[in-house]
Amino acid sequence: PLAYPGYTARLPKSAASLPRLLRDVGYSTMAVGKWHLTPRWHRSAAGPFDTWPLGVGFERHYGFLQGDANHWAPNLVCDNHYIEAPRRPEEGYHLSEDLADQAIRMVQDQQQAARHKPFFLYFALGAMHAPHHVAPEWVAPYRGKFDKGWDAWRQEVFTRQRAARVVPEDTVLTPRPSWVQGWDDLSADERRMHARQQEVFAGFLTHTDAQIGRVLSSLQAQGLLENTLVMVFSDNGASAEGGKHGSVNEHRFTAHLPESVSANLAAYDDWGGFSTYNHYSWAWAWAGNTPHKLWKRYTWLGGTRTPLIVQWPGRIAQPGTVRSQFTHVVDLLPTILEAVGIDAPEQVDGVPQQVMDGTSLLAALEDPGAAEVHRTQYFEMLGSRSIFHEGWKATTNHISTGVLDEEELAIGSRDFDDDRWELFNLSEDFSEAVDRAAEEPDRLRQLIELWSAEAERNQVLPISDGMLDRFSGFIGSPYPAGATQTFHPGGGPVHDESIPLLWGGFEITADIDTIGAGTEGVVCAIGDWFGGFALYLTDGSVHFTFARSADVLHLSTPTPAPAGSCRLTVTYALGEAGGPGHMALLVNDAPVDQISVKGMLPMALQHGGTGLRIGYDSGFPVSRRYTPPAAFTGVVHQVTIGTTPGAVVPEPADEMRAALHAD
Numbered sequence: 001p002l003a004y005p006g007y008t009a010r011l012p013k014s015a016a017s018l019p020r021l022l023r024d025v026g027y028s029t030m031a032v033g034k035w036h037l038t039p040r041w042h043r044s045a046a047g048p049f050d051t052w053p054l055g056v057g058f059e060r061h062y063g064f065l066q067g068d069a070n071h072w073a074p075n076l077v078c079d080n081h082y083i084e085a086p087r088r089p090e091e092g093y094h095l096s097e098d099l100a101d102q103a104i105r106m107v108q109d110q111q112q113a114a115r116h117k118p119f120f121l122y123f124a125l126g127a128m129h130a131p132h133h134v135a136p137e138w139v140a141p142y143r144g145k146f147d148k149g150w151d152a153w154r155q156e157v158f159t160r161q162r163a164a165r166v167v168p169e170d171t172v173l174t175p176r177p178s179w180v181q182g183w184d185d186l187s188a189d190e191r192r193m194h195a196r197q198q199e200v201f202a203g204f205l206t207h208t209d210a211q212i213g214r215v216l217s218s219l220q221a222q223g224l225l226e227n228t229l230v231m232v233f234s235d236n237g238a239s240a241e242g243g244k245h246g247s248v249n250e251h252r253f254t255a256h257l258p259e260s261v262s263a264n265l266a267a268y269d270d271w272g273g274f275s276t277y278n279h280y281s282w283a284w285a286w287a288g289n290t291p292h293k294l295w296k297r298y299t300w301l302g303g304t305r306t307p308l309i310v311q312w313p314g315r316i317a318q319p320g321t322v323r324s325q326f327t328h329v330v331d332l333l334p335t336i337l338e339a340v341g342i343d344a345p346e347q348v349d350g351v352p353q354q355v356m357d358g359t360s361l362l363a364a365l366e367d368p369g370a371a372e373v374h375r376t377q378y379f380e381m382l383g384s385r386s387i388f389h390e391g392w393k394a395t396t397n398h399i400s401t402g403v404l405d406e407e408e409l410a411i412g413s414r415d416f417d418d419d420r421w422e423l424f425n426l427s428e429d430f431s432e433a434v435d436r437a438a439e440e441p442d443r444l445r446q447l448i449e450l451w452s453a454e455a456e457r458n459q460v461l462p463i464s465d466g467m468l469d470r471f472s473g474f475i476g477s478p479y480p481a482g483a484t485q486t487f488h489p490g491g492g493p494v495h496d497e498s499i500p501l502l503w504g505g506f507e508i509t510a511d512i513d514t515i516g517a518g519t520e521g522v523v524c525a526i527g528d529w530f531g532g533f534a535l536y537l538t539d540g541s542v543h544f545t546f547a548r549s550a551d552v553l554h555l556s557t558p559t560p561a562p563a564g565s566c567r568l569t570v571t572y573a574l575g576e577a578g579g580p581g582h583m584a585l586l587v588n589d590a591p592v593d594q595i596s597v598k599g600m601l602p603m604a605l606q607h608g609g610t611g612l613r614i615g616y617d618s619g620f621p622v623s624r625r626y627t628p629p630a631a632f633t634g635v636v637h638q639v640t641i642g643t644t645p646g647a648v649v650p651e652p653a654d655e656m657r658a659a660l661h662a663d
Contacts, residue, residue, distance in 0.1 A: 006459025149183025383465025493611025
């Protein structure tokens, strides 16, 4: 969150949410899945909870609070507290299936308690966001289906789109960007790896579709589907954060580490499985956005145009047909309010409500030929700008920062003053294929001016494509973790944002009792083998493992720790003048192991957030030397984690990057 209007990551009281409005007129309100609307520093057991789902009008929530989640071992929330997953990955757990189970049960419980009470279910799967996690049996049907590559597949998709009238017959298929590799230019190993990435993605999508189907089938079995308005949509176009090669561990993207085909091939057999946090190549994202340009994070249609599928038996004219009217996600709230038959209130809790920008789509649902009512819409994403107005769209060629391969290869402007605006007549150019800027300079100038007016009205300014210029407005924690914190067993996981920052130097001290050579289990652990650390014992020997996206650091004792009272200490200090750092393990203050540490430790351990556990672990381990829960067989009295006095303060750009990706 930033201390600029429009960037605080907090919904103003003048904009009451849809669940709040529906709850106030008698609806049961349930949220299941992703809730990426709670700002950094507000996601711990201390709250505040006013931006959690239950704080904005939902009566129930089961899901996760951050931008993505490990589908095998997510950082789960139930209502206002963190919980462990109901099963382990090895026992067949998958997040999408769990979310579908919870959605089905919530509605069933509500209907069995109050049969005729209406309900609102917000079902937001973690799929199809990376990581693309799915069991092998869902991938198997797609073996060999993508061996022709993204260029041929995009053409095939385009042909099917036109045949199904999903796109107009005269739509132009936009060309592949010159800086995105062609399939024919790849080596045999590259083709094999890239085909595998899309096979897994396709299996992941099919599995996701099956979970949506389970929820709808449950509504049908309960006799509810005929009287339920269903809207299915995506929040953005396909994502290219995997870069040129795709990524075996997307946390490498956060660390600004280059990917390699050889590293990806090493994980070929388990791509999408327990040992990967995978993402596909940006070329598959480009193909997935057929027939448009580019992908998520840009305001070209490839980043912003997504399907909206609406089902409402008996209320939609000519079901199964496509509507051509321009619509935006802000239109969904007024559409639902009109469908329910209520007016937007002028005040909520005594606070005057701001005017809604969206317009109801009911007219277009009831009449395919209804006039277009959403006439103007601005877009801005990480410096990429566009504006739609009365059938025309202007878009800049700006390239944002943050994705290593884009920074090195993408062609476009990297300075707002040098941005080139292109102009398209969407009423006859569905895919932004024909730039009309030279022919219509006056119209383009008017649209640019309109973008500026809309951006100011909607608090988009100041715009930025990076992080350093935002640092002065960075909102820190109202209750900082401080330099040192002591943790005790018996509580739930402690959110990683409540733990002292370890990046620039740390000391971890654990006071324990051991039973000698038979002592086993985790003293403390946070994260897993994709990013995290653990202090644990096996056969009485002490181990400390720190998993980074680039490698794994490990220290251990050559012999078992002495029986009885014992103090374990791990220290880390940065090296001088950019040299290697130093990490050491001590038992009862005596050094027993030490290593040099090249490079930096991450400031954010997990994209999906994580929690510190005392005396046990959960999900995936940090090291394969133990298997969660790995409850400690001795006694953990306390664990103290502290930032080393005089530790280096992170550079503003690094801290902002960590905050961005941890969110």
